[in-house]
Amino acid sequence: MAHVLLKKKLLAKITAVIRNFWWAGVQEEDASQPLHLRAWEDICRDKAQGGLGIKRIDLVNKSLLIKMAWSIASYQDPYLSAILKAKYYPSNSFWTAPLHTPRSIFWASILKIKNYLHEHSFYQIAKGNTNIWSQPWVASWNNMHDRLQDNAPRTSIPNIVSDLWIQHTKHWDTQKIELFFGPQSVQEVTKIQIINHHHDDYLCWDTSITGTCTAKEAYLMLANQNPAPINNQGSRSLPQPILHILNIIWRNSLLQPRLKTFTWRLLRQALATGQRAGRFSQHIDEKCACCGNLETDNHLFFSCHFARAVWFAGTPSIRTDLLPQGPQGVQQEVSSLITPTTSMQEIQRLITTMWFLWKARNDLRFNKKEWKVSHVLHAVKADIHISHTITQELQNQPSAPTQPQNTAPPHNNTLPPFPGTRCYVDAAITPDAQRSNQDKLALEF
Numbered sequence: 462m463a464h465v466l467l468k469k470k471l472l473a474k475i476t477a478v479i480r481n482f483w484w485a486g487v488q489e490e491d492a493s494q495p496l497h498l499r500a501w502e503d504i505c506r507d508k509a510q511g512g513l514g515i516k517r518i519d520l521v522n523k524s525l526l527i528k529m530a531w532s533i534a535s536y537q538d539p540y541l542s543a544i545l546k547a548k549y550y551p552s553n554s555f556w557t558a559p560l561h562t563p564r565s566i567f568w569a570s571i572l573k574i575k576n577y578l579h580e581h582s583f584y585q586i587a588k589g590n591t592n593i594w595s596q597p598w599v600a601s602w603n604n605m606h607d608r609l610q611d612n613a614p615r616t617s618i619p620n621i622v623s624d625l626w627i628q629h630t631k632h633w634d635t636q637k638i639e640l641f642f643g644p645q646s647v648q649e650v651t652k653i654q655i656i657n658h659h660h661d662d663y664l665c666w667d668t669s670i671t672g673t674c675t676a677k678e679a680y681l682m683l684a685n686q687n688p689a690p691i692n693n694q695g696s697r698s699l700p701q702p703i704l705h706i707l708n709i710i711w712r713n714s715l716l717q718p719r720l721k722t723f724t725w726r727l728l729r730q731a732l733a734t735g736q737r738a739g740r741f742s743q744h745i746d747e748k749c750a751c752c753g754n755l756e757t758d759n760h761l762f763f764s765c766h767f768a769r770a771v772w773f774a775g776t777p778s779i780r781t782d783l784l785p786q787g788p789q790g791v792q793q794e795v796s797s798l799i800t801p802t803t804s805m806q807e808i809q810r811l812i813t814t815m816w817f818l819w820k821a822r823n824d825l826r827f828n829k830k831e832w833k834v835s836h837v838l839h840a841v842k843a844d845i846h847i848s849h850t851i852t853q854e855l856q857n858q859p860s861a862p863t864q865p866q867n868t869a870p871p872h873n874n875t876l877p878p879f880p881g882t883r884c885y886v887d888a889a890i891t892p893d894a895q896r897s898n899q900d901k902l903a904l905e906f
């Protein structure tokens with residue numbers, strides 16, 4: 462995943478496995494296709510945008526490769542960078558490596574995603590030792606050859622960035638820049654900030670605050686490149702109050718993950734109620750197993766006589782027949798129950814009650830097991846009690862002793878021992894202690 466750009470077909474298969482698992486859990490090999498009641502695109506959105514924050518596998522694959530390409534370009538692993546340079550671009554830089562040479566699948570994958578590195582990385586100038594012709598130090602760096610002026614003296618062509626500075630200073634020599642690259646370049650180059658340090662110029666990732674490219678930063682860049690607009694029509698709509706409630710739910714530490722995911726499915730209209738699931742198959746009964754009315758979200762959780770009895774018997778008691786009804790269905794009713802002033806404990810009670818109404822419905826529909834109102838109320842009480850006990854135990858646990866810092870041995874650029882099967886692609890290894898370090902290099906792909 463981190464070393465090979467996977468084919469779209471394979472990525473689609475992996476995504477299908479993840480989707481099926483999310484909707485139906487572990488399945489038998491010959492199990493029927495589960496219902497997918499919400500677009501995968503909506504599920505993969507960030508939680509702040511109404512999704513579940515599940516990562517898209519194709520973007521994960523690309524982001525890991527971008528991170529790998531970044532490591533090569535910034536010499537984080539000098540051995541790896543040195544071997545690849547010797548093999549694929551001995552006379553060029555990583556940035557100007559030729560594209561059409563025989564190559565391993567690893568290097569081919571790096572070349573395919575290198576355009577992202579071109580778009581989002583640049584050298585922060587400090588010492589001025591960046592090569593003018595082959596490293597991204599200015600937006601138009603790869604056109605510098607075309608900009609070279611006809612009347613420029615061929616005997617003193619600048620090679621590194623500091624050659625364009627006034628001697629013994631860190632100030633741009635505008636006359637020299639214009640002489641070699643024309644007036645257009647002067648404007649562009651003099652905008653570049655120079656750091657007043659003596660260390661080497663270093664590579665920066667432009668979408669990261671720290672300037673370092675990580676797989677996470679690369680993923681965020683890819684995910685934000687072409688964000689699909691949030692659909693405000695039909696069942697995929699996400700009104701602002703519902704988005705607000707979802708954000709409250711994710712932050713509520715009293716709710717267990719299963720209750721949070723359940724609430725997401727309820728509010729994103731992705732629960733397999735009779736009416737919703739019945740659209741996909743005539744074998745699915747659209748009617749409520751309790752009373753025979755059409756089983757909508759609204760009916761199941763608030764209008765059915767069983768649900769009304771549960772809410773009425775709860776503490777505090779709620780008359781669900783008095784809740785506002787509207788075209789948004791269950792979203793509207795939940796919005797009227799959970800407001801910005803509702804306490805976390807009350808939200809926990811409301812969500813847990815809905816969860817057990819759902820459990821009672823499933824037991825009746827699939828197991829012919831009937832729940833009583835008191836049974837639901839006891840289950841809600843017990844679940845909240847267990848949740849509180851677990852939360853308190855977690856809070857009372859002594860915190861792990863702080864690890865003394867800087868205990869890790871310094872990185873000496875040597876590779877760890879590697880028993881077992883390895884796949885060597887661009888270099889080989891002989892575990893012979895008598896040989897030189899160069900011979901002992903291995904690329905772990």
Ligand SMILES: [Zn+2]
Nearest residue numbers: 749751752765
């Ligand atoms: Zn009913």
